[in-house]
Amino acid sequence: MQRKYFKHTLQSGAILCFWAPALIAQADGLASYGSPGLLDMPSATATADGTLNWTTSLMDGHTRNSLHFQITPRLSGVFRYSILRKFDGYNTDLYDRSFDLHYLLRDERQHFPAIAFGLRDFGGTEVFASEYLVASKHFMGNRLTVTGGIGWGRLASFGEFRNPLSVLGAGFKNRPVYGWDINDTGRVSFDRFFRGDAAFFGGIEYQANDQTRLVLEYSSDAYMQEVATMGFKHRTPINVGLNYRYNDHLTLNAAVIGGAQAELGFTYMLDPRAPRAPGGTERPAPVLMPQAEIAALGWSLENLNASNTRLEAALRRQKLDLQSYAQSGSTAQIVMQNPSYRAEAEALGRAAREMANTLPAEIDTFEITLAKGGMPTSRTVIRRADLHEMEHAWDGSWQSFVRADISDAPDRLPPAPGVYPQLGWDILPYFRSSLFDPDDPVRMDVGLAASASYKIAPGFSLNAVVRQKVIGTLDQSTRLSNSILPHVRSDAPLYDKLQGPEITLLTADYLFRPGNNLYGRVSAGIFEQMYGGVSSEVLWYPQGSSLALGAELNYVAQREPGSRMGFTDYRIATGHASAYYDFGNSYRGQLDVGRYLAGDWGGTLTLSREFDNGFRIGAFMTLTDVPFDDFGEGSFDKGISFTIPLDWITGEPTRTGFSQTIRPILRDGGARVGIAHRLYEEVRSSNASDLEHGWGKFWR
Template identity: 40%
Template sequence: MRAHSTLTRRLLASTVPVALLLGLGVSPGLADPLIGTKFNSYGLPGGIDTPTAEMLPDATLSATLNYSDLARKNALVFQILPRLTVALRYARFDSQANGVSQSRDYIWDRSFDLRYQFLDENPNGWMPAVAIGLQDFMGTGYYSAEYLVATKTINPRLRVSAGLGWGRLAQSGDIGSPFGDRPGPDEEEGGKPNTDQWFKGDMAPFVSATWQATEKLALTAEYSGDNYACETGIAEDCARDVWLSDKDELKNHINLGASYQWGQNYQLGAYLLGGRQLGLQFSVAMDSSQAPYPSGIEKAPAPVRPRPSPSADPEGWSGAWSADPTAQPAIQKVLSDALDKEGQTLESMSLDANRAEVRIRNRRYMQHSQAIGRTARLMTRALPPSVETLVITTSADGLPTSSVTVRRSDVERLENSEAGQIAAAAQLTDADPRPGNLTFTEGLFPRFSWAVKPYLSTSIFDPDEPFRYEIGAEAVAEYEFTPGLVVSGTVRQRVLGTTEQEGPGSLSAEEYEALDTDYASNGVPRVRSDSRMYSGNDSPTIPRLTLAWYAKPTETVYSRVTVGLLERAYGGASTEVLWWPTNSSLALGAELNRVKKRDFRDVFGFRDYEVTTGHVSAYYQFTDGIRAQLDVGQYLAGDKGATITVERQFANGWRVGAWASKTDLSDEDFGEGSFDKGVSISIPLGWGTGEPSLRRVGGDIRSLSRDGGSKLRVDGRLYDKVRDSQSGQLYQGWGRFWR
């Protein structure tokens, strides 16, 4: 228990400053942050090796590949808030440390960075922008450093930065240790916030200057306290044992570099470290708020059709048509066909003389507000003039989620106004779960759909191999008996790839199967550490085959029951309930699963390991698209603990987040990494193509795949199914109502 409490204190020590940064990052009173355009070797705005106080434009995602004879650094950087930059780095360096494969003499190491700009530059005065940063603050500590840096624009072509650094930035030229000695890194487990090292040990100055020689060419010079002691073999206390000593020691601490901006998104760079070591760098940056096709390239919606005057259509205005039993079926058929061309499914409809309600499934538009807006337009064209109240209910695969009620006269009056006006005129409420007098569209259920398409499965940031992939074909099928009751499955056939079936550690697949156990030597169940045993099969596999039932017992409660082959590694039963009022920022949920581990090759076979897992969850939607989630419960390995997730979603559909799980497994039992953590990126396909689509690309990036803190992967979890039609997401994208 002592190890647990130590780590808990470390987690608290790291969580508090990060929470403060997040809170400050959304403060409305601050001016725009200082923006940088040049990337340093760590992938962040900076000099060559040294940091600056600059930020990237908000929501920018960048990737940097850096190569020199001393190291290879690959960085993924995201400007998650206007003043908060986060980085995930994957670097290779020479080593013969314990655990390195005998077939190679290097290590691929993962590290995380944070940078926060807390003071603005005054362009008309002497005040510079000032930032604080943590480099490799939760890894093995090989690149660990902390810094306080200021940046000032001298003139439109010249910027100068100066700061104080610790750790890697103070290997030479130190001016003292004002905050005490710096302890050595935790080489055994790593992956923990090394809070006891922050701003400890020697402190040294650094300075850089960047001159914009031309519109595209920038020249940089800097003084750095990093003398690459480990890489050149001159240090004796490196974070990793270094055995190669044939690297040339740097002549001095002056670095020189040049970078060339190639187009709007690409940057090429070259630099000379310490007068001796040459390096090359390539960076690409995408501003997620600046889509290649900002307005999309979909067809324009049908215009609103104004109603004729009462004198021109007295029968339509009188409502007498509603007494005709053939009226609604005819109108519903016309509206259903029109909606289908817009990528919407008219699930059901009710109609009387003054009010019409439709329940639609959005099959095309990332922003549900766009689907609602196009539906409202078509309703003005299909309904008799006496119908004034329009109710558009979103159905998430049979689950009625939210209802937008708007007056037809407002739709007619506000068509050419900005979307905020129709938002103010509309009313968003919880959808009534009762069918009432709704009539299903004829011939819609039961419904069968299928598709055959290629698939690409990738694995990155592996400590043994940077990139693994598998390419093949998959067939997906779905049969919906009635709304909410559906059978679905996927069959895959591998064609080629570098991902092979392997046991954990250095065991081959055959050696691992011969052990006939699902437990590691320390007694921890292998629930994810043998996941490669499910990869690389040449015969067809069935990743998923389930029967799911979705229901809405009350206006604010949703439920799900799923049975079958839930994911590639587990089968069984999963149940879930979610309480989420449409206009609430808070949602509460609970999930309970009983699952058994699937066989590695036999698609319908099972192994002996069986477990009950589940969580209670709280979700909260903050402003600026920021969402926080807390899950508390039991994980697949039987360990108990909690997971915290923070995610930001932008109006264009981009989602970027991070999570961390801590359970009652000790650091030693968990293994390298100490606890489960990672980042997630989800990019709407339509953002890049301009074509409306619900498809996304991206996934999770975790530092290591371990057994502690592992969750079941179940398709159709309620929060994800419902979230896009709730008030937070709906109003965030309301600007596309008239698009």
């Protein structure tokens, strides 16, 4: 069964900067804000490149939950969700979403400290809004770290003095003050950066042993709002704390803030490049039989049916699907699909070895065409003699890639009799969540999803997903949309109130090749929970290219809330021109420009980091011609997303995974319809550029 349909049922719905491969000082720890620092104050350190860190900090009535990602060796970002009880002094709680950036300007040298600057809460309610410039230096074999810096905004609320940057211009002297309005959140106030009074902060960290770190800091944060309305006490700028490293992933934190507030918390570190089963648990790869033994078996070159039968059975054992087999002289040609291995190179390597073990000795060349949904995507030619020569070579992976001939596959062999039509199905659990509803910040549903795919011909299939909630709270939301735009997304809670089985996908899809380096798709039916219609797409993506260009055109209707098959009167044509680019070093970018569901025009920029094992973290932002005031809370659409491959957790070969998109707020501006089988994601794993990235698994 094509479990990839289940991936769409799991979805509940980066910032890329300068690359500097120099060695840098590793972080002594993360501050309570989730970014590199002491207790509350930042430091000029960084975590290990590519790592994710979740930090939770608990004080009386004040909770911070922060997700930190080390985007590059120098640049890191934080998404924070904070809960401040009775923040207005009465009974109103503040559920605050905020973003941070931290950038290491220079490394620590023998006689000079590392230097970093950062922005806190630069696109939220600005409750924590501040900027800083900080330096850190290690001593005593890195056991002692000394940090000192200067801060603005909230980091200049204690011990403040006149901004030294005011010598550059009068504009730095005062920090603009705005009346707080929920509709103003999400905007970046560039005119406040490094403005107004400044203050010094600093501290020392002492690594007592491998597990225990002691911290003493002088804080420039007076917790003014918390003291004024939440009953906080701030008696001293001196904060003290202790961090205990329980294991390689978990650190426990305790501190006294302001001489009066107890703070407890933890940090959990995750390295996406370190799967739970590093070597994988897939079955052993086939070992090449000596060529003399193959020749001694006397298999006939003319008996194609026997060759096809042996090869089909062998590929089935490797969990690969043989669709076509043919011979041309001494060349064997196959078309196969890989439903099992994340790295297409692993599928190619196993298929090539099985071909060498099951085909007549006279065959000296293997031509393997990879297909997605029956649509041919790329063709790899491998010589039999090269396989035997490189099987035990110390650099066999690199040599096999250099000698393989990877090219475009605009056409394919006819499918073998009996391959089509083909029915596949599966039943798996699903999980959906809704975050940041002020009435209940976390809602979720858990249930079962039944998916089915009926493949009629190469590229042409009927697909369906039906899910049934078992338990959950998504239907308990009572908040009504106040959007002045067409309610293309803000009415999403209404769709969660449907009782009984829910159809979330019911489409006819046709994938085809219009020409060399071109891919096409036509889809019709129910695309997702809220929309159905017709969709077409074309993609230009040459083999080995870092750049791909695409165009998509949709005509969709909004589904009726509470109805399984009904539609409202809302109809709209949408479409986008897209550019995809692989920057290398696991960084990718995507730019989509066009018309969105509410009729607004604009563009979406997505930047992500994707590791070779399929673990992906990204960030996106959309700006359209909808004014910030009309958009409402959040000002514009933005968020972060991540994908965790299932084989990263289990080690078992699979192409499925868990994907989640986190938006601070779901509004109507910049909304797109969800479409399965968008071409770039369908074909890129079999493009020569991605094959090269994963070729280290060719001999797995």
